[in-house]
Amino acid sequence: MPQSDYTKQTEWVAYADEADLLNVALFGCTAKQWRRANVELAKKNNIRDFASINELTVLSNLKTHNAELIKEGKSKEERLATTNNAIFLKIINLSIEFVVLFAVWKHN
Numbered sequence: 001m002p003q004s005d006y007t008k009q010t011e012w013v014a015y016a017d018e019a020d021l022l023n024v025a026l027f028g029c030t031a032k033q034w035r036r037a038n039v040e041l042a043k044k045n046n047i048r049d050f051a052s053i054n055e056l057t058v059l060s061n062l063k064t065h066n067a068e069l070i071k072e073g074k075s076k077e078e079r080l081a082t083t084n085n086a087i088f089l090k091i092i093n094l095s096i097e098f099v100v101l102f103a104v105w106k107h108n
Helices: 006-027 031-037 055-071 078-107
Strands: none
Touching: 006 031, 006 055, 006 078, 031 055
């Protein structure tokens, strides 16, 4: 009988599911939904290729935030709700930081 490592073969599904949770929170759609809506772009790109530097910064922070929520045993629904709030706050903070840095740069 052939040996099958079901866990290894399906491990990517868990990672894709978590990536889609962050995609939905940040971009409002899953990667699959984006590919279906952007067939030509999807031939050579993915949804994150079109993210702004602020969105990529927020996404990086959200990965860490989501990992902490998983450690705390939060459900997917709880993580999505918490992540949506975190996105809003992080984007506001990044915008404020940009304005302050721009003002300092312009003043000098």
